[in-house]
Amino acid sequence: MAATARLARSSTVTEIVRDQLRPRLSAIDAGEYPDGVLRALGAAGAFAHHVGDAPDGLLGAVDAMAEAGEACLSTAFCAWCQDALVWYLARAEEAAPRRHLDALAAGERLGGTGLSNPMKALAGIEPLALQGQREGRGYRVRGRLPWVSNLGPGHRFAGIFSLPDGRRVMGLFEAGTETVALSANARFVALEGTGTYTVLVRDAYLADEDVISHDVAAFLPRIRNGFVLLQTGMGIGLARGVAALMRADARGRRDGAFLPLGPDAIEARAAALRERVAVAARSHGAEDRATFLDTLRLRLEVSLLALEAAQAAMLQFGARGYLEGSEPFRRLREAQFVAIVTPSVKHITTELARGV
């Protein structure tokens, strides 16, 4: 019964990608936010796999994200933003913020995560961008997050701020209010359709009922493997999508038969990485640094596969791929995002160089 339900769910994701997402690829690449597609994916259960502690919950979320990523990395990244928020909320220390969980897991409400800066802060790469202080039954918070995605007015996102005594708190903020303002001040080479904004937090009040964790130092190690493993759906999906693109191009395949990387090898590497994600996901709760470094290594390999696969498609398509608006070039621009979003290749290699 459970297997049948899972099958029905995943075929629905397939239908959404085919019928609703693929026709909008150019529009999304040009900046259209795939609001309807994301809500449909949520209704199909794509963001709910990892709410509980089912052994394959994380993998279910990764697989759904990968299906979207085969067609469109903007949508896959928005799916990750949503998935990450669901991941933290489901594991929130406090019960109160979990009142938002059902609507977010079902895609009825949308949201994201401003955790790039705290992840880098934790690695000693940059200072924490938000500061708060205790006031009444909550906190007064201020600061600026350069980019947070999957946002729009009324969307929610998780953010972390530091207190004067050095403790750190994670809270759930509502975007697009007077005190949590959104500003669109950049144009990206890809991922324009991801609802990405600068968030200006101007003395916003965060009530205790919206606090996910009063003790981030203890909370972050519990959720960070899942946070990073979820991202692998983006790169695995993109690699598979590129392999399909290369295979469908019969002339290019014939002419490029001796290129170093072809669709069979890309698919084999994607499948092997997915297997490793399946294994790693089972011990996502391990809080030690050695396990986290293993997670980062896996994430790094996914980034490198996405980059190499997209590059392989460019080599196969040649000048046809070099034309403005070409599919291989869209995938190349998208693949670069997999490698620069936190934890970026630069960040991971720094962590790995530091060792355990």
Ligand SMILES: Cc1cc2nc3c(=O)[nH]c(=O)nc-3n(C[C@H](O)[C@H](O)[C@H](O)COP(=O)(O)OP(=O)(O)OC[C@H]3O[C@@H](n4cnc5c(N)ncnc54)[C@H](O)[C@@H]3O)c2cc1C
């Ligand atoms: C389209 C888009 C969407 C995004 N969406 C989100 C989102 O939803 N949520 C979110 O939180 N973030 C988001 N980001 C931010 C993203 O994850 C990165 O944090 C951001 O791109 C900057 O990362 P960077 O590696 O380029 O850092 P940089 O800007 O290069 O570095 C920031 C600071 O850290 C220092 N630094 C960087 N690397 C190292 C290192 N290895 N060792 C020592 N110091 C170092 C730099 O000198 C600099 O002071 C998004 C970015 C983009 C482009």
